Amino acid sequence: EETAAISSVDTSLLLSDEDDIANVTFSESASLNLSTGTFTTSNQSITLSSETKSDGSIYYTIDTASVSSGVKVTLTGSLEKGSVEIVPKKESDIQIALADAHITSGNYAALTVSKVARTFLTLTGSNSLTDGRTYGTGYSKAEGTDYYSASYTGSTEDAELTQKWAEGDDTKATLYTKGSLLISGSGSLTVSENYKHGIYSKDYIRIFSGNVSVENGGRSAIRSANGFILTDGTVTINGTATNAQHPNDNSRGIIVEGSEDSGAGKGYIYISGGTVNIKSTGKAISAKWELEEDAETETTDDDPNPVVMICGGTVNVTTTDVVIDSDMNPQTISYYDADGVLVSETSSCSPEGIEGKTGVIISGGTVSVQSTDDALNASLDENGFVNIFGGNIYLYATSADAIDSNGDINISGGNIVALAPMGSEDGFDCDGGLSFTGGNAVGLSGSTHAYASEQNTSCTQTTFVIESSYAASAGNTIVIKDADGSTVFAFTIPQNINSYGIITISSSSLQKGKTYTVYKASQISGGENFYGLYTSMPSVTDASSTGSITTSSEKSVYTLGEFNSFGGGPGAPDRNAFENGSGRPFGGTPPSDRGPRR
Template sequence: MRQPPFSIARHALTATMAACLALAGCGGSGNDDSSAGDTGTGTGTTVTAPSITTQPASLTLASGATGTLSVVASGSSLGYQWYLNGSAISGATASSLTVSSAGSYHVVVSNTGGSVTSSAATVTVSGASAGSDSESWTLSTGANSNDLAADSTTFQTVNIALGSLAVTSGSSALSVNAAGTSASVTDASGGVVATIAQDAYGITITSTATSALPLAFALSGSYAGSVTIYSDQAFRLDLNGASITSADGPAVNIQSKKRAFVVLTGSSTLADAATYSTRTLADGSEMDLKAAFFSEGALIFSGSGSLSVTSSAKHALASDAHVRLRAGALTLASNAKDGIRANDAFVMDGGTLKITTATGAGKGIKVEGKEDEDTPLGFIAINGGTIDITSYDKGITASWEAEDDADTATTADDPDPRVTINGGTITVTTTGTAVEDVLSPEGIESKSTLTINGGTLTINTDDDALNAETAIVINGGRIYAKATSNDAIDSNGTMTITGGVVVAIGAGAPEGGLDTDQNTFTVTGGTFVGIGGSNSTPTPSTTTQNTVALGSVSAGTLVIGDGSGKAAFAYTVPAAASAMLLSSPNIATGTSYTVYQGSTVSGQDETYNGLYLGSGMSYSGGTAGSSFTVSSTVTALGGSGNTGGPGGGPGGR
């Protein structure tokens, strides 16, 4: 669809220009200009406008340090006014200025004969900043100060109304100029810092601004085309009720390796095209196009609005760096591939995320990982917020494996594809059916260690609900994990449960609720139950909280009672199973218990997916079964259902 030509709303006069007009004359170039502007003084004396002999020089400061900008000018009775990013600095009226903040500084030197504006001096502050390329990660939480740097950064905003293609700016540091069907944005010294132009695919935004003058591009209205962004520095992308539907390729295509801070306001929508034509970069190489919303750099989402992305041909959202959701609502629908694909990391601190991948399509969230001699990444950290994923393939996976990407002989540059869940509410449902070496629709997978410290998880899958290559560690949270064809919770290495509440329902033999492939299985806390065809047996030498392994159990309420009416454990079994493994801090060493089925339970604090919780529970009635006295941290009551053996089954890795 042909778009109308650009409508350019010119920026009002900057503070500097206004100051010039208030005087008798103003330097046209904004630099060393000594145009006369002769002024009578009442005595017949002519005063010459000042000229700058030494321009202020750019500085790089360490974080917290100060520096000095200075200007040398010729002329009599000189006055000075310094500006930061186009705004006058109160009290900055000397020939020198002490600075500690990053930005673009200039000074206007004036007298009664006129004024002259200096060239811009850039002050850069090293350390964490919106434009910093230095990365420092805490993998267990995804902490990275650079991802938060936008909170303390003043961006200069360029507004782009997509419906009319009008470009404006309310920033006193910027001016907008028309040039046919394109627009250019200039800074206070007249240098071009950004251009907005139409091409065969849609709108292309090119930013050459420095880190001292960070730009924000605010998109609003509807557009039938693709928005492509190039930027030399980190920038902010404001989606203010924008609706972008591409006719070819991505809806938003960020060809910059710098951070994009995406701020959501109102309701925005993006949709890619069914076809992606080949595009080339300036150097002739083929442009990478991976998703309806794609970025070569990191994507950091925040704001109070929402964004819905629909992909017909590729991923819904992809970054060749990392994706972070701090706030806002993302709804992603992929009809061909993954909901989110990232190379380095996925981190979620808050907000809501809903992902749907179609039948035959891909994964909910996949972090690939890559070898890197400086900062090898490939992890997932979820700290809060709400996630709801319905995916055909895996729901959430940190998927890097050495055999898939062994470009170097050393392992020092290998990523750690760990998954850590510290909080939040996570619901995952996979719809595919596991086929060995073809499809493994697991719920949450780590090719390293899966650690759950908190949060509420509801995972329903055909393949493993939770799976890890090296270890599974459960320190807290609420976990409901159900797999119809494989293990509910499957570690190919060790498993440790120190706290939390877990209900794990696996398939029939040889699959089951809790599987560690004959590796160390440690229980020191928490309340859990695992049912299915089998369970691994906890390791007595490392287990300090009492566990009980049962053989076949029937559907209905099962109680571990002490004979006096006090229940140490109670669970409503949803369907008959050939093995049950359970543990609770209520089960005391030296106490004799009986297994009852069909009892009525009371006095519980709450019930979580059939598991009764509380320390003062009572039971009545029921049919008595096996009796036992706890003399070891691992008590087995017969039956072949509880083993330390491997789970096997399709997709178990």
């Protein structure tokens, strides 16, 4: 299957006013007090059944399948060891109102919607769902069905050997819905799990309001097949399982899988408001469908669009695990997965901050990423892209690149600080073209790879690439002044960066046909800055000049010092084209001496 990048997302596929609960009517209702088991309903066709499972847990089933109209189910009280399954009419609307409700499950998911229905989850007060299942266990309704232990002597047809079997179910999340999951309300929900995923939708997840927290000791905190949308509200994720504890399967943040079955053009992550706070050991935010590897059909018409798009809100990400690059040093390992099944495969750990397999688009909001692997990553060969039109963006990769695109990087707006001070890593790393047409950006690289070279024709905004010896050291400030002595650019090198190779600077304040002097400044005062990048200039009281650059109308990229020049690319995409879905990024010439890709 040939691959082609889609350089925008079709928001109409997943964003609809009909998904706002204010526009939906629920004419029937039921309520269950989890503490007492008291059940009331407006319609006798809505039924409650309960069963005590072999693990001692109480399993409640609320069946609304015979009711055609929308049903609101309210849960209150506490269930110390049990589960709730809601069985709606297929393709209907179901509201689950959590009102100070708390469920701790046994060997089953805490809350399940078991038929494809649009699920509206509303939050009032403080609510919690805690999964009693543990990683490395094969749960099934009977041994020999799905899973069996080594001591089992019965029939094992179509079942897998697990290191530990238990009666229960292997539903993949603490909160699981077969249809879309739409969250709103003034309250909070805390999900805690140490098994697979915290929240999972077999369709898409959209959060309108409310506070959602996931304590994730399993695989993914929030995961869906077709998409994740944050309109408002707060999402807080804490992932604790390391790669050493769960090899190749450490705790991730927000993951969208993508699906050819139902997700043509979907599979993306779209954040337009609200707040996301993620601390994870694995990938924090990922639209993960591999166009090159996951395609199962010959046509591209059913392909998902694995893009992360941020146009508002606040996103704070930290990843912590050790990077294991399967390309540089491939090693086969054996380990037990979440179901306790022995797996042998190549060892890998990629704790990237924000990953869109096809691309990452940022046009607004505030983004802060501190990661061990790439902070922003687009891995689709040649056609991948990172496009930044606006926003305030801080990226710090301790063991990899700040921005890594296997295709192009296009920056036309925003304030961008991209730091990658380690070894051969880069602030801006691309196999295609690096284009600056607007914005204020600084990229600090451990390497001396100048992706913006003097031959670069895709940059229209004046860009300087400066060797570190001409710039500034840790805690000091690189200052650029014009011929009148006015400061037009300033960036303070972080205190913890003791060495680096080059610094790439692009700013709308750097004009053509001017002469600029570069200074190392140890004393500055005043001004306003975003992670050291000054948005209003400081006063400089102690500085020494290191060199000068004279610009002209003939080119946009200028260098000071000695390093490897890699840049290229025939041009940059048009912002309007990206917004209406018709734009495509452009390719370029990759560097010839690059090492293996991440």
